[in-house]
Amino acid sequence: METLRDLVFPPVCANCRKVGQQICSECRQQIQWVIKPICSCCGRLVVSDQIVICDACKKRPLPLEQIRAATVFTEPISTIIHKMKYEGAFGLGRVLADLMVSAWNEWIIPVDMVAPIPLHPDREKKRGYNQSALLARWFSQQSRQVYAPDLLRRTRFTVPQVGLNAEERAKNVQNAFAVDGCQLNGKHVLLVDDVCTTGSTLAAAAQVLLETGAVAVSGYCLARAM
Ligand SMILES: [Zn+2]
Numbered sequence: 001m002e003t004l005r006d007l008v009f010p011p012v013c014a015n016c017r018k019v020g021q022q023i024c025s026e027c028r029q030q031i032q033w034v035i036k037p038i039c040s041c042c043g044r045l046v047v048s049d050q051i052v053i054c055d056a057c058k059k060r061p062l063p064l065e066q067i068r069a070a071t072v073f074t075e076p077i078s079t080i081i082h083k084m085k086y087e088g089a090f091g092l093g094r095v096l097a098d099l100m101v102s103a104w105n106e107w108i109i110p111v112d113m114v115a116p117i118p119l120h121p122d123r124e125k126k127r128g129y130n131q132s133a134l135l136a137r138w139f140s141q142q143s144r145q146v147y148a149p150d151l152l153r154r155t156r157f158t159v160p161q162v163g164l165n166a167e168e169r170a171k172n173v174q175n176a177f178a179v180d181g182c183q184l185n186g187k188h189v190l191l192v193d194d195v196c197t198t199g200s201t202l203a204a205a206a207q208v209l210l211e212t213g214a215v216a217v218s219g220y221c222l223a224r225a226m
């Protein structure tokens with residue numbers, strides 16, 4: 001939809017800078033969508049549909065029912081996510097969440113509520129927003145699901161997961177979340193995050209939700225690092 005603002009300040013493609021759309025049609029065509037076969041648990045791409053659960057999940061089972069993602073974390077999505085997270089381009093939240101809405105038809109999980117992975121308040125203050133909340137809010141609104149923005153909070157500061165191995169990632173986010181006074185008994189919660197790599201952030205958040213009465217937790221991310 002073209003608004004007056006678009007006519008005065010036409011959007012540019014977050015990847016190639018072409019004027020007209022936030023993600024131009026050429027860049028949109030390069031997006032790699034997650035397609036089966038995938039691990040039924042963590043959602044990683046697997047080489048054959050004979051593989052139900054991947055080696056990583058066999059070795060270190062996740063406390064989540066399943067993790068699904070809309071796209072593969074590769075160009076142009078990786079660049080666009082970087083812009084949203086680190087270059088103040090919060091306006092990309094909706095167009096990226098729309099990708100999650102499109103892919104949701106493939107992965108629909110019946111859940112009771114959608115909650116974002118929170119940032120530490122200091123980091124959110126510095127960035128001005130939580131990118132996962134931007135995605136989760138628009139995604140839940142467009143897919144007509146209950147949105148629980150303040151379900152979780154960070155209890156301590158954690159270093160970014162980038163550059164850490166699976167074990168270090170799990171340790172880094174252990175006990176980093178808490179649930180704020182909410183009736184979770186019997187509820188299935190869908191956690192939303194921008195990028196999923198080993199699933200350790202989702203796992204740490206899921207753990208505390210399960211300890212607080214949730215019956216199941218699933219994860220849905222914009223992009224899956226493979
Ligand atoms: Zn483009």
Ligand SMILES: [Zn+2]
Nearest residue numbers: 039042054057
């Ligand atoms: Zn797996």
